[in-house]
Amino acid sequence: MPDQVILLLSGGMDSTTLLYHLRETNPKTPLHTISIDYNQRHRIELNYAAQLSPLAGATSHRVLPLGLTRIGGSPLTDPDLDIPAAAKGEQAVTVVPFRNMLFVTLAAACGETLGAYDIYLSPVRDDYEAYRDCRREFYDSLEASLRLGASHDTTFRIHTPLIERTKVDVVTLGLRLGVPYELTHTCYEGTRPACGVCDACSERLDAFRANDTIDPLEYEYELRPDP
Amino acid sequence: MPDQVILLLSGGMDSTTLLYHLRETNPKTPLHTISIDYNQRHRIELNYAAQLSPLAGATSHRVLPLGLTRIGGSPLTDPDLDIPAAAKGEQAVTVVPFRNMLFVTLAAACGETLGAYDIYLSPVRDDYEAYRDCRREFYDSLEASLRLGASHDTTFRIHTPLIERTKVDVVTLGLRLGVPYELTHTCYEGTRPACGVCDACSERLDAFRANDTIDPLEYEYELRPDP
Numbered sequence: 386m387p388d389q390v391i392l393l394l395s396g397g398m399d400s401t402t403l404l405y406h407l408r409e410t411n412p413k414t415p416l417h418t419i420s421i422d423y424n425q426r427h428r429i430e431l432n433y434a435a436q437l438s439p440l441a442g443a444t445s446h447r448v449l450p451l452g453l454t455r456i457g458g459s460p461l462t463d464p465d466l467d468i469p470a471a472a473k474g475e476q477a478v479t480v481v482p483f484r485n486m487l488f489v490t491l492a493a494a495c496g497e498t499l500g501a502y503d504i505y506l507s508p509v510r511d512d513y514e515a516y517r518d519c520r521r522e523f524y525d526s527l528e529a530s531l532r533l534g535a536s537h538d539t540t541f542r543i544h545t546p547l548i549e550r551t552k553v554d555v556v557t558l559g560l561r562l563g564v565p566y567e568l569t570h571t572c573y574e575g576t577r578p579a580c581g582v583c584d585a586c587s588e589r590l591d592a593f594r595a596n597d598t599i600d601p602l603e604y605e606y607e608l609r610p611d612p
Numbered sequence: 613m614p615d616q617v618i619l620l621l622s623g624g625m626d627s628t629t630l631l632y633h634l635r636e637t638n639p640k641t642p643l644h645t646i647s648i649d650y651n652q653r654h655r656i657e658l659n660y661a662a663q664l665s666p667l668a669g670a671t672s673h674r675v676l677p678l679g680l681t682r683i684g685g686s687p688l689t690d691p692d693l694d695i696p697a698a699a700k701g702e703q704a705v706t707v708v709p710f711r712n713m714l715f716v717t718l719a720a721a722c723g724e725t726l727g728a729y730d731i732y733l734s735p736v737r738d739d740y741e742a743y744r745d746c747r748r749e750f751y752d753s754l755e756a757s758l759r760l761g762a763s764h765d766t767t768f769r770i771h772t773p774l775i776e777r778t779k780v781d782v783v784t785l786g787l788r789l790g791v792p793y794e795l796t797h798t799c800y801e802g803t804r805p806a807c808g809v810c811d812a813c814s815e816r817l818d819a820f821r822a823n824d825t826i827d828p829l830e831y832e833y834e835l836r837p838d839p
Contacts, residue, residue: 483720
């Protein structure tokens with residue numbers, strides 16, 4: 386385990402589970418959490434990340450601003466575009482161009498200042514299809530770019546320990562770790578109660594159901610499978 | 613030449629010269645300029661970039677915000693740190709971690725929305741020493757990362773046509789092209805008249821002197837070599 390690590394914490398289910406996992410497996414390693422405020426429609430997740438970080442025993446928490454609104458093209462950052470319902474199979478339109486690349490690079494910039502060169506983030510297997518920047522080969526390449534672009538001759542490592550896990554696996558792990566899922570935020574609409582119909586809500590509800598557990602979150606509307 | 617191109621325009625000497633060079637060599641190719649507002653101490657350069665872009669005949673100009681202040685570590689983004697004078701040989705402290713990587717990735721994010729996959733920027737040979745992210749091998753790696761991280765299967769190209777040129781060469785080229793250097797901004801202190809003693813001013817003044825030309829900018833203090 387490295388001297389100290391950085392975790393990109395969105396406040397969602399996956400990164401929060403990874404936070405608790407890292408605290409369990411390496412309780413003594415200083416862990417700095419970073420959230421990115423990119424004016425996302427579900428900006429409310431930042432409030433949950435700020436609560437979860439100290440609750441899990443992280444060493445520090447930072448919120449870095451990143452203005453993606455003027456880039457446009459995604460309903461996650463453009464309030465004029467609608468979030469598609471899960472049923473429509475249009476997850477691809479929620480892509481924010483190069484979001485993970487920008488997030489990791491910002492974390493690395495912070496890491497240079499902190500002297501922390503190990504960055505954790507939590508893409509999962511379910512993200513592959515719609516989001517190319519959730520694949521390991523991309524992170525291998527990004528590690529090389531960080532090494533070449535760093536101010537000093539340093540080796541950054543990008544850790545994606547959940548990349549081969551499904552969201553169902555993540556919830557299984559998190560339930561064992563006692564993750565307070567009622568404090569995580571998932572809904573793309575950014576509402577509480579959660580909308581229950583966007584892709585993000587739909588995947589989350591499925592993952593809890595597959596674990597034979599009730600999601601502790603309140604939902605506006607819950608699509609239930611036929612009995 | 614590609615269908616349309618993006619140029620990272622800081623408003624400084626090098627990127628402005630590249631802007632005029634691209635307009636001369638490819639006058640009909642749509643060219644979108646992008647400046648990054650990272651709350652740099654020399655934020656005044658953004659005003660000059662905004663004037664230079666339409667003056668040179670660019671197709672569009674965008675300013676993208678990028679909050680680096682909370683990352684800290686560099687006097688270019690932390691107002692509490694002093695800019696070293698050129699004489700001190702401390703250019704390395706002005707490094708902003710991963711600045712060019714963040715800039716290029718933001719330009720690529722914009723490029724995805726615009727359908728422009730050719731990104732120009734203007735590192736020059738003099739930047740090698742202090743700034744590792746001004747080397748071509750870094751940009752080759754970054755091109756690979758952009759290809760893997762793009763939302764669609766696309767080939768981004770990062771063009772650095774001045775990377776083997778010195779600042780003296782750049783001024784030679786720019787004088788031939790009629791670049792209005794009085795509208796470019798270089799000084800790290802961000803003042804007009806320019807300070808004349810920071811690294812950036814010092815290199816600029818040297819480049820004009822080597823071209824036997826007077827820099828049209830006004831300086832607060834001009835270090836002149838002994839006669």
